Amino acid sequence: MTEQSTVHSVTYDLLRTLKLTTVFGNPGSTEQTFLQDFPKDFTYVLGLQEASVIAMADTFAQVTGRPALVNLHSSAGVGNAVGNLVAAYHGNTPLIITSGQQHRELVIGDPYLGNREATELPKPWVKWSYEPVRAEDVPEAFMRAYAMALQPPAGPVYMSIPMDDWNHPLAGFDRVRTLSDRVAPDTARLRAFAERVSASRSPALVFGPEVDRAGGWDQAVALAEKLRAVVYGSPLLDRASFPEDHALFGGPLGMSVKSVGDRLRGHDLVVVIGAEVFRYYPYVPGEYLPEGTELLQITGSPDVAAAARMGDSLLGDPGLAIELLLDMVAEGSARTAPQPMPRPRALPKEPNSPLTPAEVYAALSRVRPPDTVFVNESTSTMAEQIEWLPTTRSQSFFATASGGIGWGTPAAVGVALGDRERGVQRPVVGLIGDGSLQYSVQALYTAAQHNLRVVYVVMRNHEYSILKSFAVLEETPGVPGLDLPGIDIASVARGFGCRAVEVKTTEDLEREFMTALTADAPTVIVVETQPQKASL
Structure with missing residues (x-):
């Protein structure tokens, strides 16, 4: 006897055709009908918080050059994700984001865990927001979502899908389309x-x-x-x-x-x-x-x-x-060649204690492999990275497009997963501030569970340095909450399954960095550093 075809089986067949077989998510009760009998040819990437899930999918899509599929919990889970959804929108990342909706029978009564005004919640940070009118429309909604996400300017799209739609009988879907993702200029x-x-x-x-x-x-x-x-x-x-x-x-x-x-x-x-x-x-x-x-x-x-x-x-x-x-354009040989950018690269004769960010970046510049990719969320030290760790290759530098923090730690996970997906091996290094790390520290769990050789260099200066720099610029003295004492970053990292070390000298940093490149688990290197006034 042939098993009856459903919205669930038809949609998964479509996802295979579209090569959307990696699902980034944090499951909730209203999503379980979508995730039931999860196929063995699909990969589920678990993030422990929805904002981290979005950032992982963001860089995975950027690295693979394909849309990424995200499954979030209804309403509150989508709300958690919005912070990093802003980055995906500004970064033109093609994401297909789904969340569960309550049972259609209950929706009219504004039920618990329902997506209230479902299509409005993620706006304005998605290109398209939709809740299917009928269960039969779910596969075609995915096809349209794929087209909307990928067509320029690319970006995230969102669908709210009632939980009872997935088991609805459906014969099939045969309107798979191809589309252009580039538009030529006039x-x-x-x-x-x-x-x-x-x-x-x-x-x-x-x-x-x-x-x-x-x-x-x-x-x-x-x-x-x-x-x-x-x-x-x-x-x-x-x-x-x-x-x-x-x-x-x-x-x-x-x-x-x-x-x-x-x-x-x-x-x-x-x-x-x-x-x-x-x-x-x-x-x-x-x-x-x-x-x-x-x-x-x-x-x-x-x-x-x-x-x-x-x-x-x-x-x-x-x-x-x-x-x-x-x-x-005509040759510009008659023009006077611009003067190269001055690179002072001044380091003290004797090392500082704690180290300065420049000393940290200088040490990394001596030991990084040429094909290293950097994900930077040390917002007060971006100028030092350009000075000491200049980007020299395509697809080897990533940062948030939104200005919010909490993106970088999971984004490094997404880069490493994307490289694995396309069969590329290169070191992935997250340059993270101690304040930034706390926003999405749970992403370390995903890195450990997938045995990713990500190296996180966490510069611990015990404060939000970037905000102190803004306070000086904006003449706003006495702002509270800018110091971060008492966080044991190494112990937290070990608790999530990572290898973690603390270093105080450039020699120790270089040694631990080289060890981390071949470790069997992600490594968190905590470096005590001096606060850095940002270049604004």
């Missing part, structure tokens, strides 16, 4: 941009995260070299798109209106590709653009283009746009 407008670039006396290029996401790293280098133009990193970037040790790299633009405007002084044209114009924080007044400077922007996002405070925009895939620009 060539006539791009050619006009190219003419302005070619005529520029002193152009500056700003490459943002969209370039690396589009696979445009090598083309970005070729364009900069052909134009003989200085390249700046976009403010508050979550993916690096240009080698930070290149002679044309001029460093990051800065974060405030004033610092960006000051940095662009002397350029008659700024070409921003794959980035917002600009991510600003904090507010320090100044010129948005220096007098006599014009700006061009190329982005795949209509929202990013519309939000720009200045300049002329062009919509299109940044990777394709750069490829086309390479043939359109």
